[in-house]
Amino acid sequence: MSARLLDGKLISEQVLEETRRGVAEFTAKHGFAPGLAFVRVGEDPASVVYVGAKAKMCERLGIQGQTYVLPASAVEAQVLDLVASLNAQPRVHGILVQSPMPAGIREDVVFEAILPGKDVDGFHPLNLGKLAVGDPTAFVACTPAGVHQILLRGGIPLAGRRVVILGRSRIVGKPLALLLSGKGKGADATVTLAHSRTQDLPSVTREAEILIAAMGKNRFVTADMVREGAVVVDVGITRVPDPAKKSGARIEGDVDFIPVSQKASWITPVPGGVGPMTIAMLMANTLKAAKLQTA
Ligand SMILES: NC(=O)c1ccc[n+]([C@@H]2O[C@H](COP(=O)([O-])OP(=O)(O)OC[C@H]3O[C@@H](n4cnc5c(N)ncnc54)[C@H](OP(=O)(O)O)[C@@H]3O)[C@@H](O)[C@H]2O)c1
Incomplete structure (x- = not known):
């Protein structure tokens, strides 16, 4: 199988355009x-x-x-x-x-x-707690919110599916696990949160219908770790020295892209996947904050 691309650049433009329209309406009203x-x-x-x-x-x-x-x-x-x-x-x-x-x-x-009401980065413990209890006024950290939008807008069903997230950080893995395992539309996944102490990681990742890598270990996820037909989302960003590049470095994700894309059904590229979503969700969170504060 050769995977189709989940195009974060394209999806981020949709979110930005919706936010631009929302900002114009807000500004006209207030x-x-x-x-x-x-x-x-x-x-x-x-x-x-x-x-x-x-x-x-x-x-x-x-x-x-x-x-x-x-x-x-x-x-x-x-x-x-x-x-x-x-x-x-x-x-x-x-x-x-x-x-x-x-x-x-x-x-x-x-x-x-x-x-907490101005915490558009979603790092305040109160916002993480609100996310945990499913409060819609929570500000969700921008990168996990971006991954969620890529899956939703990419038409990837989540309900009842097995998701494995590699990485349990407070700003990516943990909030993402809460988002995807939440109750209701656009969630309801069965989530495993793996980390550096997880034993026999490949056997865990091979269970995943949706595999999300957020570790910061470039090319860590190899094809043998991926189930045939899985959806693969790569959050990782590692700068690798590369004299052939004008900047002297290239960006690599956590996924060994070419071999994994032969096995996956959908995959996000790096760059051009999760990266552009983060800034788009920050803008969306700012509009949400403004609306909540003026309601
Ligand atoms: N695209 C974007 O906009 C964006 C935004 C934020 C972050 N990122 C990127 O996402 C990556 C993760 O960021 P972060 O801030 O979440 O990193 P972090 O705080 O360093 O957390 C890394 C996580 O990966 C786990 N991990 C590390 N090595 C592992 C291994 N060999 N096997 C299994 N798990 C392992 C760690 O486990 P332990 O908890 O056991 O240590 C930890 O939970 C980085 O590359 C970062 O640059 C991208």
Whole structure:
């Protein structure tokens, strides 16, 4: 079998277009746009690029994006002060503090200082708890929300199916397991959450009708680990040195793409799969936050 592509770029454009229309309606109704504040601490090059790309997407969609930059020498109390002032601003509906932060700043403490209703990254424990109990006002972390949308919009049935997720992180694997195993439409899957202590991993992954890899181990998932006809979603991003590339590196996923795509029925590419969905779901979460705060 040769797998068909689940095209995250295409699906992300659908989500972005819906969000753009929703933002226009919101702005016409209220006379102000949904607002998203970015906080960056220091000049980590990847963070500069990520925040820049997200701010540019806000512009494209009509969201009022505002970037706040603190010096790398900033201490935790300064970040918390800034978060507190953004929490208090009514036109700031979403707050994103870019990770990683400089050493000495406890990221958990910063994320928990964001008002849960403005936590568009979905990292606050209250939002993870709301997701666990199926509360529709939960903000779901953008990458798992993006994987869910790829499956739903790609027409992949979930109800009753066996899903194996490789990786149990708080920002990807765990929320994704909660989303897919939730009760109701677009969920109802039977989910196994595997990790580095899982024994005989290939026998677990071969059970999967839907296999989702979120480990950060490039080309870890080989064809012998995949059941014939499985749907394979690759969240992993690893930068591999490559002198043939202008940037000196290429991006690889957790899945050994070519051999696995001979066995799978559907597969996401890297890049162009889950990656573009993450930013699209951030925009969608910001519109949701603005609507909930003005309801
Ligand atoms: N596309 C996107 O927009 C996007 C967004 C976020 C993350 N990512 C990518 O997704 C990947 C995962 O990110 P993350 O933040 O979730 O990573 P993480 O916090 O490092 O978690 C990795 C998970 O993989 C598990 N794992 C590691 N090695 C394993 C092995 N040999 N066998 C089984 N499980 C193993 C770990 O198990 P333990 O818990 O036992 O240590 C852990 O649960 C990374 O490549 C990251 O760059 C992509």
